[in-house]
Amino acid sequence: MVKKRVARRIVILAVGGIFFFAAVVVPFLAPAARAEKQLWSGYAMLLVAGDHSESDVLERLTLVGYDDVRAPSSTYATYNDFGALARITVADLPKRFSPHDPRYDPYLRGLPMFFTAYDGVQTHAVYYVATDDHPFRVHQNIRRALSGVTTKWFLVEWSFDDGVVYAGAFALMLIALAVGGVRRRVFIGFGGIPCLAAVFMGGAYTFVLVGVAFFAWALVIDRGFPALEHRIRYGRRAAPDGRGARYVYAAVALPAVVGYVASRSPAAVVSVIPPIIGLIAVSVVVAVLIERKLHNEEHRVFAPVPILTGTRYARPVSGLSGAAVAAIFLVLVATPLAHGFILPSRTVAFPQPVSYAAASELSFSGIGALARYRPADALPDLADYLAHRAFHDGFMYARTFGVPTAGDAVTVPLYERRGESVERTEYTPIVYDDAWLASVLTRDRGMHDIFLDQNTPNGVVVRQSPTIYWPRSHQISHTALMILLFSPFPAGSFGMVSHVRVRIEGSTVRRKRQAA
Structure with a gap:
């Protein structure tokens, strides 16, 4: 016994x-132990100092298994090519549009800022690496990929x-x-x-x-x-x-x-x-x-x-x-x-998401709330993307840049002669309803893909601190x-x-x- x-x-x-x-x-x-530390859910932020070749970095990351990396040459935007919608990379935006082009809206102008960080001395290229791996594994893979590169680099999530x-x-x-x-x-x-x-x-x-x-x-x-x-x-x-x-x-x-x-x-x-x-x-x-x-x-x-x-x-x-x-x-x-x-605080300032209590769902009202609460110096966010798509979809009909609300429509007057009189009718080519919202909130290798992966509308600001920012309501x-x-x-x-x-x-x- x-x-x-x-x-x-x-x-x-x-x-x-x-x-x-x-x-x-x-x-x-x-991975869940460090998921809370990710600034952008589902993405790791890699900062490479100097002007090292972007194509070389992307090629090196592909060799270690990171095929989905958002950089200026691999991130796309949609614009109206005077009739049909066309796609263009962020790297080609300054070449395609002059500063006075009316199609060069605030969203397109702000996209290049997502891929640049500055520490007061030199610039850093920002790469968004799509991965849910533990930061330790990501850091080891990136270190292996960038072996032999003399340029300084660091992984934002790899900070203790x-x-x-x-x-x-x-x-x-x-x-x-x-x-x-x-x-x-x-x-x-x-x-x-x-x-x-x-x-x-x-x-x-x-x-x-x-x-x-x-x-x-x-x-x-x-x-x-x-x-x-x-x-x-x-x-x-x-x-x-x-x-x-x-x-x-x-x-x-x-x-x-x-x-x-x-x-x-x-x-x-x-x-x-x-x-x-x-x-x-x-x-x-x-x-x-x-x-x-x-x-x-x-x-x-x-x-x-x-x-x-x-x-x-x-x-x-x-x-x-x-x-x-x-x-x-x-x-x-x-x-x-x-x-x-x-x-x-780190000396390097880079884009970081900020959540707002009023913007809690991917709907017209939830996304539109971002425009009311974000600071004046914020980078483009999902509300700007929605305004950008609405503007370019209705560009040929003189649509102004702004966040649409549910039920908004673009109407065009039509005049038809009937006998000796001319009658006026209205044609509605675009209606900003739930079907339109679902069609534009689809992933097509744009910057808005990262916005959507956060599951809630987030504002974007540039900060030096690498830590998660708590809104006042959370505090x-x-x-x-x-x-x-x-x-x-x-x-x-x-x-x-x-x-x-x-x-x-x-x-x-x-x-x-x-x-x-």
Whole structure:
């Protein structure tokens, strides 16, 4: 019987160790772990300094398997060739149109700016590499492709500056828990290892989700396992007061944060799975070790047999101070909002997408909202593309440049002589309805393909920081959610420093010890 128990413990500990190791390693290998860090979903941004031959770069990238690379010579635009629609590459736009050509609209004029970055000294050519691979693999492939090229280059997604900031902030949470009086510090420290890996490889939303999940798990470890130990040692009646508060908090807080993050960044929800598995593995190991400890205590020789009656007051189940909770709250709130100021900005400014709450769907109203909220110095976006297509489709009918609304139409007056009178009728060659919208929102190797792959209408701005920009609405909702999640603690409803009353029947304890 003893051998079976020992073998069972060894198997459980081995399985827990395997899952723990996998939880630490997977964030460095899984594509979802870095998907949140992509500025352009589905694309990696490669910046090549100087005036290195574009055709040479494209040929080298093709040799390593990247056939779909957007560059000026491989990205197309549509224009009206005085009757029929024609296609032209972005590289040929300045050659084809004079500055005074009415067909050279703002969208066409702005396309070349997507492929140029400037650091104040020299220009960089921007290449959009279509791939969902992990940035580590992309970086290795590009390094192999550009071997022998003396020109400097870098991959925007291959940057760990923000990962260091998030990992450092999470380390501050661990320190606050340790200094603040939490129990099981060693096990909680082990649980923080897979979480550190996840926040290092993830982004702001991953940090928020992992941070809240880890805090709720630490409360359960701090409160739940001592209660389990008391129950095993002293019986069912030895349940601490308020035993379900932290379980309820964990059951409410985690789904709330998951729902919030899922609406902003689904990739962050996927990337939090490995640390959750790691926390479960640590919990199983802790439970096995507690069971082993109590079993040895029950079967040790010459164990003292306390005869206790009445009520005994144990040490506090949780001594987590209010200052520690406040520190964790400030870390979770401030880090995603302030990391842009902490990070050293790159000197190279390049196009980055910006989301707006009002522009949430690929419809006339959703795309048209971009024109109302984007800054004046923004690059062309999906709203400009829609205005461009509407303008060139109706160019022969004197259509003006502007974002169409659902139901707009181009009408042409027709005059017909009937006898001695001339009657006027109207001809409608173009109607900007849902069918027209579906026809123009198709992928044909244009810059709008990248816009469509973002799944929501995005504005485009030129920034130096390589990190994901949070709109003000996201900042406000994030702060409100954190305040809501941490509001119970100042009220003391979780009994953070309350003692545990443990009622022990002396005869029951004595009978257990004697039977052992």
